[in-house]
Amino acid sequence: MSGKDKYYNRAKQEGYRARSAYKLKQLDETAGLFGPGNTVIDLGAAPGGWLQVAAERVGSEGTVVGVDRQRIDDLEDPEATVEYVRGDMTEDSTKAEIRELVGTGEETGGPADVVISDMAPNVTGEYELDHARSVHLARQAFEVALDLLDSGGDFAAKVFDGQDLDGFEADVEQEFEYVRRVRPDATRDESSEVYLVAKGRLTAPVREGDTREVEIVDVGRDGDGIAKIEGFTIFVSGVEEGDVVEIRVDDVKPRYAFGQPVE
Template sequence: MSGKDMYYNKAKQEGYRARSAYKLKQLDEAAGLLGDGRTVVDLGAAPGGWLQVAAERVGSRGTVVGVDRQRIDDLDEPVATVRYVRGDITEDSTKDQIRETVADATGEDPTERPVDAVVSDMAPNMSGDYDLDHARSVYLARQAFEVATDLLDTGGDLAVKVFDGRDLADLQEDIEAEFEYVRQVRPDASRDASSELYLVAKNYLTAPVREGDRMDVEIVDVGDEGDGIAKVEEFTLFVAGAEEGDELTVEVTDVKPRYAFAEPVE
């Protein structure tokens, strides 16, 4: 195509600022990141292709905050509420500004967690040394992960770009500890020769327990399915086979955003 691939030409025809817009479309279709009315933070947002897609998909009740070191030109008549933060995501002052901008745009208290999704297409300046570029991409992904754990509401989502390589498994394991599950997605819109992939993490866990934890609990009620109910810092723990009034040691077997399951320990 005269040096221009299909997605480049499609972006020009459909009015998107970058071919990468189709990566976010495909990530959303695969993982459901951008539902109507959601609040989304877009890291590495310039020139604005992901912002365009996010604004379209969250709609008039939604909010999108774009963050980049470069200036982002305002979107033309976006459907959603759109705000911009210019700064370096590795600096604490930028992270503070993101929090304040989200709060201002949504009307929420800055100490609350109003964000439903953090998406990041950040990539390092390429050096030509693959190991170095991979390591730098992992560093940027960890910065996005840090923003996500600071802002995401319970059950929120994260999608972050990273280059494949030796540090990927450790990064994915760390993210998995904070979400219900994580998977790797390679959008069709990524270039064939690219080593990039996206870690898509679903359902952020703000629970005070994690799978494998053991603790002593008191069963304070029984649920509709017959499981005993215990409370850990007001978080609901369903305990199989337990009855109201039981005091027992349990092991957490599965954690969801708003409740968890446990089994009695013999």
């Protein structure tokens, strides 16, 4: 039995609306996208196979929002709260409707824990064009994710492999703690699609390599100095409370960073 038949038949037998449901299952198993109670935004969600999986994974305390220009039939007895937004994901009115459904989020982030996209362009058969259009769609999803993800949130999007992927991945890496490429087993052998999975949305006012002058306002229990930039915490080694020093930022996490004095 071919891989296509295997997952197509499993989807029919197990009640999933699309064989792509197994890709999301495998992405979650590989990269740990979902947690109980998460809020998930599914971009380009029709016909709803990914919505079904996300609803299962986040459970009864979670919320999943499916966004698509097409109408999505309501899921039957989903485990999570599932909402539907019909509209263009890039329009402010669509994002405002999402926020109205799930909340505005914290000041340093958005209302979502995870943003996912399985969108792909209509294939023309001209590979370079199809690849470029897939990257364009993924970039649109990425921009939406930057607007809607809370600090520390995750993002996953499909893209066709090709010459523009490295540049797109580099842009995503600037906004997340780390990024990896994943090709789920459920992907057809002949397909060039791959998923970029980005973990740990960075909303910090600094990035690795930045230099800033800071005041050490406290000392942590491990002995590192604590500085604040726009309310964001930076742990600084080799300093004392009250010092005013120029530091270089060495490592940035979603909710804090590490730095050291510039020699």
